Amino acid sequence: MDFTLNCPIPISEYPYITMAHGSGGRLSHQLIDKLFRPIFSDEQLDAGHDGAILPTVSGRMAFTTDSFVVKPVFFPGGNIGDLAVNGTVNDLACCGAKPEYLSVGMILEEGLAMEDLWKIVLTMKQAADLAGVRIVTGDTKVVDHGSGDQIFINTSGVGCVREGVNIDPSACKPGDVVILSGFIGDHGVAIMSAREGLEFQTSIESDSAALNGLVDAILDASLNVSVLRDPTRGGVATTLNEISKSAHAGIVLDETSIPVRPEVMGACEVLGLDPMYIANEGKILVIVPDDDSEKVLRAMQNHPHGKDSVIIGQLTEEHPSVVRMTTSIGSSRIIDMLTGEQLPRIC
Amino acid sequence: MKYVDEFRDRELVKNLSEGIHKITTREWCIMEICGGQTHSIMRYSLEEFLPEEIRLVHGPGCPVCVTPLEIIDKAVRIAQRDDVIFTSYGDMLRVPGSEKDLLSVKAGGGDIRIIYSPLDAVKIAEDNPEKKVVFFAIGFETTAPANAMAVKEADRRGLKNFSILSSHVLVPPAMEAILSVEESRIQGFLAAGHVCTVMGYEEYLPIAEKYRIPIVVTGFEPVDILKGIHQVVLQLEEGRHEVENAYGRVVSLEGNIHAKKVLREVYEVSDMKWRGIGNIPLSGFSLSGRYDEFNAENIFDVGDIQQQESPLCIAGEVLQGLKKPGDFPAFGKECKPEHPLGAPMVSSEGACSAYYRFKKSETGSETESTI
Numbered sequence: 001m002d003f004t005l006n007c008p009i010p011i012s013e014y015p016y017i018t019m020a021h022g023s024g025g026r027l028s029h030q031l032i033d034k035l036f037r038p039i040f041s042d043e044q045l046d047a048g049h050d051g052a053i054l055p056t057v058s059g060r061m062a063f064t065t066d067s068f069v070v071k072p073v074f075f076p077g078g079n080i081g082d083l084a085v086n087g088t089v090n091d092l093a094c095c096g097a098k099p100e101y102l103s104v105g106m107i108l109e110e111g112l113a114m115e116d117l118w119k120i121v122l123t124m125k126q127a128a129d130l131a132g133v134r135i136v137t138g139d140t141k142v143v144d145h146g147s148g149d150q151i152f153i154n155t156s157g158v159g160c161v162r163e164g165v166n167i168d169p170s171a172c173k174p175g176d177v178v179i180l181s182g183f184i185g186d187h188g189v190a191i192m193s194a195r196e197g198l199e200f201q202t203s204i205e206s207d208s209a210a211l212n213g214l215v216d217a218i219l220d221a222s223l224n225v226s227v228l229r230d231p232t233r234g235g236v237a238t239t240l241n242e243i244s245k246s247a248h249a250g251i252v253l254d255e256t257s258i259p260v261r262p263e264v265m266g267a268c269e270v271l272g273l274d275p276m277y278i279a280n281e282g283k284i285l286v287i288v289p290d291d292d293s294e295k296v297l298r299a300m301q302n303h304p305h306g307k308d309s310v311i312i313g314q315l316t317e318e319h320p321s322v323v324r325m326t327t328s329i330g331s332s333r334i335i336d337m338l339t340g341e342q343l344p345r346i347c
Numbered sequence: 348m349k350y351v352d353e354f355r356d357r358e359l360v361k362n363l364s365e366g367i368h369k370i371t372t373r374e375w376c377i378m379e380i381c382g383g384q385t386h387s388i389m390r391y392s393l394e395e396f397l398p399e400e401i402r403l404v405h406g407p408g409c410p411v412c413v414t415p416l417e418i419i420d421k422a423v424r425i426a427q428r429d430d431v432i433f434t435s436y437g438d439m440l441r442v443p444g445s446e447k448d449l450l451s452v453k454a455g456g457g458d459i460r461i462i463y464s465p466l467d468a469v470k471i472a473e474d475n476p477e478k479k480v481v482f483f484a485i486g487f488e489t490t491a492p493a494n495a496m497a498v499k500e501a502d503r504r505g506l507k508n509f510s511i512l513s514s515h516v517l518v519p520p521a522m523e524a525i526l527s528v529e530e531s532r533i534q535g536f537l538a539a540g541h542v543c544t545v546m547g548y549e550e551y552l553p554i555a556e557k558y559r560i561p562i563v564v565t566g567f568e569p570v571d572i573l574k575g576i577h578q579v580v581l582q583l584e585e586g587r588h589e590v591e592n593a594y595g596r597v598v599s600l601e602g603n604i605h606a607k608k609v610l611r612e613v614y615e616v617s618d619m620k621w622r623g624i625g626n627i628p629l630s631g632f633s634l635s636g637r638y639d640e641f642n643a644e645n646i647f648d649v650g651d652i653q654q655q656e657s658p659l660c661i662a663g664e665v666l667q668g669l670k671k672p673g674d675f676p677a678f679g680k681e682c683k684p685e686h687p688l689g690a691p692m693v694s695s696e697g698a699c700s701a702y703y704r705f706k707k708s709e710t711g712s713e714t715e716s717t718i
Binding site for chain 2: 332333339
C-alpha cells in the first residue's frame with residue numbers, strides 16, 4: 001500500500017467527518033465509494049449487498065467479535081485500524097481456526113479528520129492482507145461531536161477450525177508446559193507513552209501483529225495443544241488466572257524466564273506498574289503437554305512472531321486455580337487477578 | 348536494569364538472610380514504615396527469608412491509606428462541580444469515601460484527570476482558564492515538595508484558577524504516636540528511605556533516644572530491606588538503639604536542603620487527622636498564610652464535611668501494628684479490593700491490599716468463594 005497517495009476525498013471539500021457522512025445520503029455514498037470500497041477492494045463489497053454471501057464450509061467454524069476504542073488512536077507501532085484487524089484475527093487463531101472473513105463496523109465521531117480515517121482504513125487493509133483475511137462486509141455510523149471519541153471500530157470474524165485441533169482449557173493437565181511467544185508489555189507501554197498527560201519518550205512500539213501464521217506453525221508441530229490465548233487486556237497475569245481457573249489447576253511461573261524489555265521494565269518502575277498486567281497485542285500463551293513442548297517451542301522460535309518464545313512455567317496439582325511465581329530472588333508469590341485497571345502509584 | 352537488578356540479586360539476598368538467621372536469638376517485632384516497603388516485602392515474599400522469630404508489622408506509610416475519610420468526601424464534592432477539573436494521582440480514585448469514590452464521580456460525568464506530576468495540574472489550569480483546577484495534594488514528606496512546587500509555580504504564573512486540596516502527613520509524629528500506645532509491641536523501625544531522601548534523618552535521633560528503639564533508614568528493593576532488617580536485629584541483639592542509614596546511596600543526614608526550604612516556605616506544620624488513627628498533633632503540613640489563596644477548602648464550600656470511619660474496619664489497628672490484616676474476620680470476605688471497607692485495601696501499597704494480593708493462597712480458597 002502506497003502511503004504517499006493522497007486521501008481520495010479532497011480535503012478542501014470535507015476535511016472532517018460531518019453528520020452528513022452518516023446520513024445514508026450522497027455524502028455517505030461518497031465515503032463508501034471513494035474511501036472504503038477502493039481501499040478494501042473486495043468483490044463482496046463491490047457487489048453492494050446488505051451483507052456478504054459466502055460459500056459454506058465443511059467441519060467446524062469459529063466466530064468472534066471485538067470492539068476497539070483505543071486512545072490515542074495513533075500510537076507508536078500502529079493505530080486503531082491494524083489493532084482491530086489483528087485483534088479479531090488473533091481471537092480466531094486462538095480458537096485453532098484459520099481466519100477467513102472479517103466484518104468492519106465503524107462509529108465515527110463528527111469532526112474526525114478525513115485524512116486520519118483514510119490512514120486508518122489503509123492500515124486495516126494492509127493488516128488484512130498480511131493476515132490473509134478478507135474484509136467482506138461493513139457498516140459506518142456517525143455520532144455527534146462529544147458522543148464518541150474520534151473513532152470506534154468493531155470487527156467480527158469467521159474462520160475454519162483446523163481438523164484435529166481441540167482448544168479447551170479444561171483439558172490441560174498438571175505437568176503441561178506454559179510457553180510465551182516473546183517480550184511482554186510492549187503494547188501497553190507504547191500506548192501509555194503516547195497518552196495525553198503522560199507523554200514520555202521511548203523507543204518501544206506496540207507489538208500489534210496477526211498471529212495466525214505463528215498458530216499454524218504451533219499446530220503443525222503438535223495437535224495436542226490445549227490452550228492458545230493472546231494475553232491482551234490484563235496481560236499475562238490475567239490470562240493465566242483465567243486458564244488456571246478453567247483448568248482447576250495451579251500454575252507455577254519462573255519470573256526470571258519471562259522476557260521483559262529493559263525499556264518496558266523501566267517505564268513500569270517509574271509508573272509503579274507491573275508488566276505482568278500490561279496489555280500485549282502480538283503475543284500468545286500456549287499450553288501443551290510436556291512431551292510436545294520442545295518441538296512446539298522450536299517451531300515457535302523459528303517463526304518471526306515467536307523468535308523470542310520461552311517456557312515460562314508449568315501446570316501443577318498444588319494450589320488449584322491459583323497462579324504462583326517463583327521470584328527472581330527465589331521466593332514464591334501469588335499472581336492474582338486485578339480488580340480494575342492498574343492505577344499508577346503515588347510514590 | 349542497572350541500579351535495580353543489583354538490589355534484587357539472589358546471592359546477596361541469600362547471604363543477608365543467612366546473616367539475619369545467624370544473629371537472631373529471640374523474638375523481635377519490627378515495623379516497616381513505608382507502604383512501598385510493604386509492597387516489596389509482599390511482592391518478593393521477603394518473610395520467607397527471615398527466621399520465625401522476626402515479625403514484620405506494616406506501618407502507616409501509605410499516603411492513600413491514611414488520608415482521612417472527610418478529605419475524600421471533600422474531594423468528591425469538589426470534583427462533582429461542573430466548573431471544576433479535578434486532578435489526582437491514580438491511587439486516590441478508588442479510595443472509598445463515605446458514599447462514593449472519585450472513580451464513580453468520573454463515571455457520573457465529573458472531569459477527573461489522573462496526573463503523574465503536580466506541575467501537569469498547573470499546566471491544565473493554564474490551558475483551561477474558564478475552569479477551576481484543583482489538585483488533590485496528598486502524601487508524606489516525599490510528595491510534599493513537588494506539590495509545594497506546583498503551588499509556587501501557579502503563584503509565579505499568576506494563576507487564579509488553581510488550588511490544592513491538601514492533606515499532607517509527616518512520618519516522625521506518626522512513629523511517636525505508635526510508640527506511645529501502651530500495647531505497642533514495636534521494637535525497631537525501618538525508616539522510610541524516600542521520606543529521608545527529602546528530610547534527612549536528624550529528626551529520628553531524639554525518637555530513638557526517647558523510646559530506646561533502633562531506627563534504620565531503609566530502601567525498597569529486596570536487598571535494601573533485608574539489609575535494613577539485619578541492622579535493626581543486630582542493634583536489638585546488642586542492646587543498642589541508634590539511628591543508622593542503610594540507604595546511603597540516596598539518603599544523607601541533612602536530606603535535600605533545597606526541598607526542605609521549599610517546604611518551609613509553602614507549608615506550616617499543623618495538627619492532622621489520620622484515617623484509622625485519628626488526630627495526631629503537629630503531624631501534617633497545611634498551606635502557609637502566604638499561599639492561602641491556593642487552598643481549595645477555602646475556595647469551595649466544604650467546611651461542613653466531617654466524617655467518622657466505619658466501625659467495622661480495623662485499619663487503624665493494622666496501621667499502628669496492633670493487628671495483622673488477616674486477624675480481621677471480614678478480611679478477604681466483606682473486605683477485599685473490589686469493595687474495600689478501608690483504605691489499606693485500596694492502594695497496592697496498602698497493608699491489607701498487599702497482604703490480600705500476595706498472600707491469598709495461604710488463607711486458602713475460602714477467601715475466593717464467600718462472596
